[in-house]
Amino acid sequence: MHTIHQKFEISYSYSVFFTQNIFSPENPVLANFLNTFGAGDFQRKALFVLDEGFVSHYPQLQENINRYFTLGNTSIRLSGPMLVVPGGEAAKNDPALFDEIVRAIDEQGIDRHSLVVAVGGGAVLDLVGYAAAVSHRGIRHIRIPTTVLSQNDSGVGVKNGINYRGKKNFLGTFAPPVAVFNDSTFLKTLDDRDWRGGISEAVKVALIKDEAFFTWIEQNSAALASRDLPTMEKLIHRCAEMHTEHIRSGDPFEFGSSRPLDFGHWAAHKLEYLTDFQVRHGEAVAIGIALDSVYSWKVGGIKEPDLKRILDLFEKLGFRLFNEKLSENDKINLRQGLSEFREHLGGRLTIMLLSAIGRGVEVHEMDDALIAESVDYLEKHYL
Amino acid sequence: MHTIHQKFEISYSYSVFFTQNIFSPENPVLANFLNTFGAGDFQRKALFVLDEGFVSHYPQLQENINRYFTLGNTSIRLSGPMLVVPGGEAAKNDPALFDEIVRAIDEQGIDRHSLVVAVGGGAVLDLVGYAAAVSHRGIRHIRIPTTVLSQNDSGVGVKNGINYRGKKNFLGTFAPPVAVFNDSTFLKTLDDRDWRGGISEAVKVALIKDEAFFTWIEQNSAALASRDLPTMEKLIHRCAEMHTEHIRSGDPFEFGSSRPLDFGHWAAHKLEYLTDFQVRHGEAVAIGIALDSVYSWKVGGIKEPDLKRILDLFEKLGFRLFNEKLSENDKINLRQGLSEFREHLGGRLTIMLLSAIGRGVEVHEMDDALIAESVDYLEKHYL
Ligand SMILES: NC(=O)c1ccc[n+]([C@@H]2O[C@H](COP(=O)([O-])OP(=O)(O)OC[C@H]3O[C@@H](n4cnc5c(N)ncnc54)[C@H](O)[C@@H]3O)[C@@H](O)[C@H]2O)c1
Ligand SMILES: NC(=O)c1ccc[n+]([C@@H]2O[C@H](COP(=O)([O-])OP(=O)(O)OC[C@H]3O[C@@H](n4cnc5c(N)ncnc54)[C@H](O)[C@@H]3O)[C@@H](O)[C@H]2O)c1
Ligand SMILES: [Zn+2]
Ligand SMILES: [Zn+2]
Numbered sequence: 170m171h172t173i174h175q176k177f178e179i180s181y182s183y184s185v186f187f188t189q190n191i192f193s194p195e196n197p198v199l200a201n202f203l204n205t206f207g208a209g210d211f212q213r214k215a216l217f218v219l220d221e222g223f224v225s226h227y228p229q230l231q232e233n234i235n236r237y238f239t240l241g242n243t244s245i246r247l248s249g250p251m252l253v254v255p256g257g258e259a260a261k262n263d264p265a266l267f268d269e270i271v272r273a274i275d276e277q278g279i280d281r282h283s284l285v286v287a288v289g290g291g292a293v294l295d296l297v298g299y300a301a302a303v304s305h306r307g308i309r310h311i312r313i314p315t316t317v318l319s320q321n322d323s324g325v326g327v328k329n330g331i332n333y334r335g336k337k338n339f340l341g342t343f344a345p346p347v348a349v350f351n352d353s354t355f356l357k358t359l360d361d362r363d364w365r366g367g368i369s370e371a372v373k374v375a376l377i378k379d380e381a382f383f384t385w386i387e388q389n390s391a392a393l394a395s396r397d398l399p400t401m402e403k404l405i406h407r408c409a410e411m412h413t414e415h416i417r418s419g420d421p422f423e424f425g426s427s428r429p430l431d432f433g434h435w436a437a438h439k440l441e442y443l444t445d446f447q448v449r450h451g452e453a454v455a456i457g458i459a460l461d462s463v464y465s466w467k468v469g470g471i472k473e474p475d476l477k478r479i480l481d482l483f484e485k486l487g488f489r490l491f492n493e494k495l496s497e498n499d500k501i502n503l504r505q506g507l508s509e510f511r512e513h514l515g516g517r518l519t520i521m522l523l524s525a526i527g528r529g530v531e532v533h534e535m536d537d538a539l540i541a542e543s544v545d546y547l548e549k550h551y552l
Numbered sequence: 553m554h555t556i557h558q559k560f561e562i563s564y565s566y567s568v569f570f571t572q573n574i575f576s577p578e579n580p581v582l583a584n585f586l587n588t589f590g591a592g593d594f595q596r597k598a599l600f601v602l603d604e605g606f607v608s609h610y611p612q613l614q615e616n617i618n619r620y621f622t623l624g625n626t627s628i629r630l631s632g633p634m635l636v637v638p639g640g641e642a643a644k645n646d647p648a649l650f651d652e653i654v655r656a657i658d659e660q661g662i663d664r665h666s667l668v669v670a671v672g673g674g675a676v677l678d679l680v681g682y683a684a685a686v687s688h689r690g691i692r693h694i695r696i697p698t699t700v701l702s703q704n705d706s707g708v709g710v711k712n713g714i715n716y717r718g719k720k721n722f723l724g725t726f727a728p729p730v731a732v733f734n735d736s737t738f739l740k741t742l743d744d745r746d747w748r749g750g751i752s753e754a755v756k757v758a759l760i761k762d763e764a765f766f767t768w769i770e771q772n773s774a775a776l777a778s779r780d781l782p783t784m785e786k787l788i789h790r791c792a793e794m795h796t797e798h799i800r801s802g803d804p805f806e807f808g809s810s811r812p813l814d815f816g817h818w819a820a821h822k823l824e825y826l827t828d829f830q831v832r833h834g835e836a837v838a839i840g841i842a843l844d845s846v847y848s849w850k851v852g853g854i855k856e857p858d859l860k861r862i863l864d865l866f867e868k869l870g871f872r873l874f875n876e877k878l879s880e881n882d883k884i885n886l887r888q889g890l891s892e893f894r895e896h897l898g899g900r901l902t903i904m905l906l907s908a909i910g911r912g913v914e915v916h917e918m919d920d921a922l923i924a925e926s927v928d929y930l931e932k933h934y935l
Contacts, residue, residue: 170570170789173708175728175796177804182559211900275717280898282809303686305896306713306724307805325556330689334658341689342725345558406553413558421560422690426665513688515663517594 181421185325185349185409187402191313192233194240202348203243206284213283214248215311216273218297220289222256223315226358230288245284248277258446260292261331261338270300274308281305284347288313290363291323291450295341298329302344309347315355317367317401318451321408325349327421336513337438343422351409353402364401365487366451368393369433371408372482373458374415377432380527382407387478390485426516429529433457435520436495439506443494455488456495456547463543464535465523475526480550491551500541507535564804568708568732568792570785574696575616583624585731589667596666597631598694599656601680603672605639606698609741613671628667631660641829643675644714644721653683657691664688667730673699673746674706674833678724681712685727692730698738700750700784701834704791708732710804720821721896726805734792736785747779748870749834752816754791755865756841757798760815763910765790770861773868809899812912816840818903819878822889826877838871839878839930846926847918848906858909863933874934883924890918 188198203215217234224230231251238247252273254266270285279285285308287297294312301310314324330341356364368386375383385407386393392400415430437457440448448456459480466476483490495503511518517533524530571581586598600617607613614634621630635656637649653668662668668691670680677695684693697707713724739747751769758766768790769776775783798813820840823831831839842863849859866873878886894901900916907913 170785172570173568173789173793173796174565175568175708175800176563176565177800178561178563179805180559180561182557185556185558187553187555271716271723275719275722278895280895281806282898299686303682303723303725305722305898306711306726325558328689333654336658339658339688340654340686342686343689402553406556410556413556417558417560422562423664512661512663515665515688 181327181345183346183348185351185413187351187353187406189352189354191350191352192230192237194237199237199350200241200243203245206245206347211282213245214277214279215245215284215286216248216277216279217251217286217288218270218273218293219251219253220256220260220293220315221253223289223293223355223358224253248279248283249273254293254296256290257292258332260296264331264333266296267300267331270297271304274300274304279304279308281308284309284311286311286313288315289319290314290316291319294319294324295329295338296331298344298346299331299341302329302342307344310344312346312349314349314351316359316363317356317405318363318370319367320351320353320356321367321405322370322412324351325409325413326416337441338513351405353398353405356398356401361396361487362449362452364396365394366449366455368404368486369451369455369458369483369488371404372479373432373454374408374411374430376458376462376479376523376526377429377521377529378411378415378527380525382411383482383526387482390482394485394487423514426514426519427531428514428519429521429531431510432521432529433459433461435506435510436460436503438510439503440492440494443497443502444492448492452488455483456490456492459483459490459547460495460540460543461520461522463546464539467539467543468522470522470524470530471526475523478526489551491547495544496548500544503544504537504540507540564710564728566729566731568734568796570734570736570789572735572737574733574735575613575620577620577623582620582733583626586626586628589628589730594665596628597660597662598628598667598669599631599660599662600634600669600671601653601656601676602634602636603639603643603676603698604636606672606676606738606741607636631662631666632656637676637679639673640675641715643679647714647716649679650683650714653680654687657683657687662687662691664691667692667694669694669696671696671698672702673697674702677702677707678712678721679714681727681729682714682724685712685725690727693727695729695732697732697734699742699746700739700788701746701753702750703734703736703739704750704788705753705795707734708792708796710799719896720824734788736781736788739781739784744779744870745832745835747784748777749832749838751776751787751869752834752838752841752866752871754787755862756815756837757791757794757813759841759845759862759906759909760812760904760912761794761798761910763908765794766865766909770865773865777868777870806897809897809902810914811897811902812904812914814893815904815912816842816844818889818893819843819886821893822886823875823877826880826885827875831875835871838866839873839875842866842873842930843878843923843926844903844905846929847922850922850926851905851919853905853907853913854909858906861909872934874930878927879931883927886927887920887923890923
């Protein structure tokens with residue numbers, strides 16, 4: 170009896186809109202999208218899930234959203250009470266929050282033609298995206314990221330996830346949103362650490378792909394460090410553009426082993442754990458990039474002046490480039506991160522290093538002694 | 553700042569292999585697949601999850617699988633102890649089983665380049681497929697379906713899921729397997745109800761798409777009813793072929809409202825619930841098809857002789873075509889199934905009816921009184 174061969178393609182598309190004051194009644198960006206999306210002869214509904222840490226700075230938020238949907242002539246209506254969930258990594262550590270969102274999807278009658286809208290930092294977007302992706306085998310979701318990191322990186326991508334059994338993002342899916350709305354006005358209330366943190370993802374894409382962008386960040390490092398919003402908008406736009414371009418032209422659902430955008434991330438992930446998330450993602454990424462840049466220099470990938478440019482940029486931006494946990498236990502704790510990284514991805518170890526500023530290069534092994542020396546270098550200069 | 557437009561395609565492919573005695577050391581089908589799949593310079597592993605109700609009939613199963621991997625020269629090795637989970641709907645009702653599988657994936661170090669292999673009925677395949685799909689954002693999985701229904705329908709498709717808050721398949725994803733192996737020898741131990749049940753899915757695809765196949769089933773109804781294995785193999789092959797073809801040429805991840813393969817299923821799903829799953833899926837589908845066929849006749853879609861052919865075929869195959877729960881509470885309980893069906897899919901109500909044997913037609917409303925009359929018809933003839 171002959172073998173049956175199955176083969177098909179699924180096509181995804183979404184837009185990342187840039188706007189200000191998204192819920193102001195005069196701003197048509199969201200309403201326009203909803204009205205195109207919502208065409209049809211049945212009522213679509215939207216369930217909002219909000220980041221508590223964000224809401225605390227915008228006490229009028231729920232009222233504004235309600236008003237937007239009442240006045241806004243959107244063809245989509247709110248499905249019921251909005252959910253507010255804790256922000257930050259706590260959102261991804263507590264399975265009860267996943268249940269809460271799934272329950273609301275059920276109780277508020279959100280079906281596969283309705284929407285879940287997540288408003289918040291990367292952690293809340295990851296949680297909500299996951300809950301939506303597995304409810305009814307996939308509820309469409311909109312992301313309204315409210316941090317630098319989520320506006321230029323996590324929120325414009327295709328991944329979601331929650332932590333499980335102490336492993337970061339152990340449960341999750343690839344599930345593109347139907348739209349992303351980046352509202353720069355929301356960034357004003359970020360604390361300095363989160364304002365700064367997200368910049369490291371921009372430095373990352375610049376380093377592996379675009380020297381001109383790296384130079385632009387250098388030239389604008391003072392403005393960025395002093396919280397100039399228009400400069401930050403430009404940084405976010407370019408970073409989001411490179412990020413989405415990379416996904417599109419690469420391996421969006423990561424079937425292979427290569428993950429160039431994870432430059433600096435093997436050490437970053439481990440450091441987040443070793444510090445019990447006291448070091449935040451973007452901060453850890455800065456250290457991870459610094460470490461892998463030193464390593465790249467040690468193996469002859471980049472020259473010393475380039476290394477210096479990289480480390481100086483991070484310093485100007487206000488990043489700390491060393492953390493005690495890096496050298497703890499004779500660096501063995503840190504180095505375990507390498508095998509954990511391979512395990513999470515599976516397959517062959519594949520690590521991005523630099524061969525120049527603006528040019529990444531993949532390697533398949535890293536030398537323990539050189540990693541240790543790179544840690545020592547950072548310790549010596551940045552302790 | 554200009555809007556960023558993202559767009560990409562993901563391509564999926566897998567084969568459905570037909571074989572006998574898949575774990576016999578002489579049978580190369582599985583080993584051949586694993587060896588092609590497993591090429592590369594790192595060790596891939598496979599975690600087996602087995603259906604307890606199935607294993608109880610094959611006490612040597614684990615030993616045979618172990619032997620196959622030891623002798624078989626497969627480039628992939630077993631990752632550790634196999635899991636055995638309860639079969640039938642219980643598999644999808646108990647969230648602890650989901651956790652158990654995810655935990656094993658973690659503890660046995662199954663990464664995105666390794667495999668989870670599910671062996672069992674549709675319920676176990678749905679559970680395992682879901683757990684694999686969300687672990688590490690998507691572990692590849694192989695299905696070895698062991699019931700008629702899972703070999704000709706659920707196991708060759710792209711969906712998985714578990715029940716949640718009393719709602720069937722509330723949590724789940726679309727996640728194609730990397731391969732499916734249909735071993736007909738496994739069907740010998742099915743009880744009569746499960747042997748028969750899966751045939752209704754073949755009648756379903758025949759009715760909506762292929763009159764010649766329907767006639768073939770009629771001609772072979774006696775052989776099927778008397779458990780002739782070669783006839784069943786042919787039925788399964790043709791049904792699986794039509795099923796995969798339909799997915800490929802349609803809307804594999806069901807972004808739209810149309811679900812032709814759900815012919816007869818709105819009532820079937822409701823009946824499963826109303827009987828607390830005492831009526832099994834395939835049995836419920838037979839009744840659901842009978843009901844929608846009577847309804848199709850009542851609205852002038854099919855002629856009376858065609859209706860008679862359909863009902864006679866189900867009778868010859870041994871199906872019961874009425875259940876008391878259909879008329880309970882003045883049929884209101886049953887009719888609620890229609891709005892629940894719409895809600896699960898979302899969007900516009902879309903129901904498949906018949907315009908001829910071999911030709912389905914979609915409608916967007918059903919008349920309450922006519923549904924009640926159709927139930928009365930079945931009650932009168934088949935109580
Ligand atoms: N899915 C992906 O592809 C991907 C990629 C990178 C990172 N991530 C994840 O993103 C998470 C980090 O996201 P993040 O950096 O956005 O931080 P975050 O979500 O942890 O938020 C940080 C804090 O800022 C608060 N907050 C959010 N918006 C605010 C605002 N406008 N003003 C004031 N406070 C605000 C939050 O409540 C929280 O307390 C991590 O869990 C990381 O794993 C995901
Ligand atoms: N994913 C999909 O697209 C899809 C489609 C249709 C149905 N389904 C699901 O499939 C499930 C029904 O699957 P099913 O009909 O295969 O039944 P099942 O999985 O419920 O199994 C029925 C019983 O047979 C036992 N069993 C399995 N194989 C056996 C064998 N070879 N010999 C003896 N006993 C055996 C099981 O332990 C169980 O007790 C339902 O949960 C239904 O929702 C899923
Ligand atoms: Zn990152
Ligand atoms: Zn079915």
